[in-house]
Amino acid sequence: MEEFLRQYGPIGIFLGAGFEGQTAVIVGGLLARQHILNLWLVLVSASAGSGLVDHLLFVAGRRFRSHRWVVRATQQPAFAKALGFIEKYPVGYIMVFRFIFGLRVASPIAIGVSQMPTWRFTVLNIAGAVVWATAFTMAGFVFGEAVHNLLGKGHHAGRWTLIAAGGFIVVVAIVWAVRYLLRRRKPAAETAVETN
Template structure:
């Protein structure tokens, strides 16, 4: 992964963010810390790659919602869970789905099948991609700083460490909030079943 990103730079980060996920973005952050890639270039490529692929999946879900492949996908358990949560928390879910393991690809398609307006998804998708790209780029950047300091070549990270720490805190809060909401919904469903 590192060699691929060294060779292809922004294109590698863009494709990695869109198709592979956070590993390419974290490695991009590491390479930015080593001054092999520009930090802003990594942030922009990660955000753009994540945004574009998820936007295309949303459009596919919206445009082909009656197609047999999409109809088949709606019957999968992960898709059904995503759709139920989208109906109840459309804004929160659209901002957070990138951080939910196992629902990354199904989520934008499910949002496309749902009643969420295209303009709202587009705005929230841009914002979510920026949060996700920044969080994982800065996670790689901090890790690179830590490795650099451990081996005695680093300098005080200063404002970048603060920015990265803020990004990691944001990621932790988003993951916690999503898990809390999913757990709350599950407990409410179990209570309804128990009362029946």
């Protein structure tokens, strides 16, 4: 198991940071605490995954403003909220939008639709990705140390830390799935009320 994590962990963190968010990065920090992954490798994988996906979303917003996918995204309430923040606090918003729940995907698209110069977004996006990756990697690292201290420094402590990390991932996945299903059910219920 440890060998598998050493080989494929950085890829999982890269993909998780780009598409899922902080859970994969926290687990990466936890694995770094257990010396299964190198801390710097976790930070680079998380920063690169987050920065690349957000840059691609920015490019999608910039190049395909009239495409139905981007138009559909602009009609979401989160998009209007993101655009308002971008107009008021462009630099600060790009640095922190990854930390704002519900605006993670809408934000780079909204920035792409805005008048923000590409070079400026690129520089701030890299800085923001590094700050975000560092914060959640270190949260996982500290959490891993706390669990390690709680379970003791014996032979089985590393295994119990991995079990705790797995349990954390399962809980987050369940919460995310329930929220997703409730969000999908709400428009269906509203449509049913409108037809009646």
